[in-house]
Amino acid sequence: MSALPETIQVSPFAKRRHKTRVPSLFLEFDREEWQELAESTPLPLSEDEITELQGLGDSIDLEEVKSVYLPLSRLLNLYASGTQHVWAAQREFLRSDDKKVPFIIAVSGSVAVGKSTTARLLQALLSRWPDHPRVELVTTDGFLYPNAELERRGLMERKGFPESYDRRALVRFVGEIKAGRSEVSAPVYSHLVYDVIPDQRKVVRSPDIVIIEGLNVLQQGDSPGSTEVFLSDLFDFSVYVDAPEPIIKKWYLQRFEALRETAFLDPSSFFRRFAEISREEALATASNIWDTINGPNLSENIAPTRSRARLILTKGANHEVERIRLRRI
Numbered sequence: 001m002s003a004l005p006e007t008i009q010v011s012p013f014a015k016r017r018h019k020t021r022v023p024s025l026f027l028e029f030d031r032e033e034w035q036e037l038a039e040s041t042p043l044p045l046s047e048d049e050i051t052e053l054q055g056l057g058d059s060i061d062l063e064e065v066k067s068v069y070l071p072l073s074r075l076l077n078l079y080a081s082g083t084q085h086v087w088a089a090q091r092e093f094l095r096s097d098d099k100k101v102p103f104i105i106a107v108s109g110s111v112a113v114g115k116s117t118t119a120r121l122l123q124a125l126l127s128r129w130p131d132h133p134r135v136e137l138v139t140t141d142g143f144l145y146p147n148a149e150l151e152r153r154g155l156m157e158r159k160g161f162p163e164s165y166d167r168r169a170l171v172r173f174v175g176e177i178k179a180g181r182s183e184v185s186a187p188v189y190s191h192l193v194y195d196v197i198p199d200q201r202k203v204v205r206s207p208d209i210v211i212i213e214g215l216n217v218l219q220q221g222d223s224p225g226s227t228e229v230f231l232s233d234l235f236d237f238s239v240y241v242d243a244p245e246p247i248i249k250k251w252y253l254q255r256f257e258a259l260r261e262t263a264f265l266d267p268s269s270f271f272r273r274f275a276e277i278s279r280e281e282a283l284a285t286a287s288n289i290w291d292t293i294n295g296p297n298l299s300e301n302i303a304p305t306r307s308r309a310r311l312i313l314t315k316g317a318n319h320e321v322e323r324i325r326l327r328r329i
């Protein structure tokens with residue numbers, strides 16, 4: 001595992017229950033310890049409802065949902081309810097009749113680590129808790145500059161890097177949600193077309209919770225002393241999905257291979273040509289995309305944000321979450 005930045009005088013990670021002289025930022029749980037917490041947690045979902053989650057189109061192990069993601073949704077439910085109480089108390093203090101403030105959850109991590117899957121699971125689970133039924137999911141790829149603009153800026157080979165996004169528009173979008181605007185919309189990106197779709201918007205209406213998923217959500221820009229609002233100032237909770245880089249690359253190649261037999265066959269697919277060349281050639285190109293774009297972006301810009309997350313999920317080779325780290329402070 002790569003080292004984490006230590007910006008304050010505490011160790012980012014120290015083993016839970018082990019005596020340590022250095023205070024740790026994180027409490028650490030292995031799978032069994034996390035599951036034990038789940039056993040003492042009320043989970044208002046029936047077996048049938050849990051089974052329904054399989055209909056999300058991902059082949060997620062049901063046991064994994066029960067032992068890892070359900071308890072996580074309970075923790076998030078507690079955070080969301082607690083935060084609502086704080087905002088309600090502030091409104092009362094100010095004698096304000098402002099609208100309820102949505103609870104914002106960020107989901108971050110590398111390309112292909114499982115951010116979308118985690119975010120979709122959390123959306124489905126959280127929407128079943130009665131105190132916050134309206135859970136919206138927004139991906140940050142809609143805020144990538146359109147290909148024409150990326151070409152103009154010489155950034156076509158830097159898609160996903162910080163400079164490839166319209167970060168101001170993204171901060172404005174989340175800020176508007178947080179300010180309680182009842183209807184807000186975001187641009188939409190198509191992985192099929194490999195570009196932002198003009199004239200299409202993702203509309204978010206009066207949400208209780210909004211999940212913002214993307215590579216860049218924990219990044220803070222590089223202008224020290226700047227008075228700008230960072231995206232992360234607007235989050236109430238954040239999750240970083242982690243795994244060793246060689247495993248993530250393998251998942252990237254596997255997904256590429258699966259898409260080659262499905263979505264890439266679509267005539268409007270940007271990657272159509274990869275369905276026409278041999279499997280070996282296609283995989284060599286995908287491997288090159290990883291080594292020149294997604295891999296460097298992970299090590300330079302994404303992994304360094306990991307210790308900013310409130311919760312880190314570390315997955316092993318078969319997508320099983322092996323370790324959970326939760327910020328204690």
Ligand SMILES: Nc1ncnc2c1ncn2[C@@H]1O[C@H](COP(=O)(O)OP(=O)(O)O)[C@@H](O)[C@H]1O
Binds near residue numbers: 060118
């Ligand atoms: N918990 C999981 N169980 C099984 N497969 C998963 C899980 N999470 C992700 N995957 C698979 O791994 C690949 C990458 O996941 P995805 O959510 O698309 O990643 P990202 O959004 O980070 O690019 C996909 O093929 C997805 O189906």
Ligand SMILES: CC(C)(COP(=O)(O)O)[C@@H](O)C(=O)NCCC(=O)O
Binds near residue numbers: 111139142213215293
């Ligand atoms: C669209 C992405 C930048 C991810 O964006 P995100 O939703 O995380 O903001 C990424 O999936 C991507 O397409 N990267 C470019 C290199 C590649 O084709 O894999």
